[in-house]
Amino acid sequence: MTYIATRKLIVVLAAVALALGVGACGKSKKSSSATTTTTAAVTTTAAPVDLTVQGFKFAALTVTAGGKINIVNKDSVPHTVTADDNSFDSGTVPASGTGSLTAPTKAGSFAIHCKIHANMHGTLVVQ
Numbered sequence: 001m002t003y004i005a006t007r008k009l010i011v012v013l014a015a016v017a018l019a020l021g022v023g024a025c026g027k028s029k030k031s032s033s034a035t036t037t038t039t040a041a042v043t044t045t046a047a048p049v050d051l052t053v054q055g056f057k058f059a060a061l062t063v064t065a066g067g068k069i070n071i072v073n074k075d076s077v078p079h080t081v082t083a084d085d086n087s088f089d090s091g092t093v094p095a096s097g098t099g100s101l102t103a104p105t106k107a108g109s110f111a112i113h114c115k116i117h118a119n120m121h122g123t124l125v126v127q
């Protein structure tokens with residue numbers, strides 16, 4: 001009986017030692033995964049995309065939410081890129097000139113128009 005009791009004690013001690021060892025190992029793993037998360041967060045910059053306006057028409061464009069849009073006016077008259085709900089507006093983009101706009105931070109399909117030419121309509125897709 002004493003022999004079995006001693007064996008049981010050794011097993012319990014071994015289990016405790018193992019648990020402590022695993023605990024220490026788990027801690028060091030946690031700190032290394034935190035470092036990985038920090039590295040991943042650095043890659044968030046999206047390249048600007050061009051929105052071409054030509055022949056009184058807006059080119060179809062899909063842009064990342066909050067991304068920068070370069071407006072390229074290829075017509076010989078000025079235009080604007082304005083949201084139908086007025087949530088964004090490029091202001092006047094000069095004839096054969098450029099302008100810029102920041103895409104909405106919310107994804108969706110946004111109806112756009114030109115404030116100078118009432119017949120100009122288009123859609124900006126944000127994802």
Ligand SMILES: [Cu+2]
Binds near residue numbers: 116120
């Ligand atoms: Cu226009």
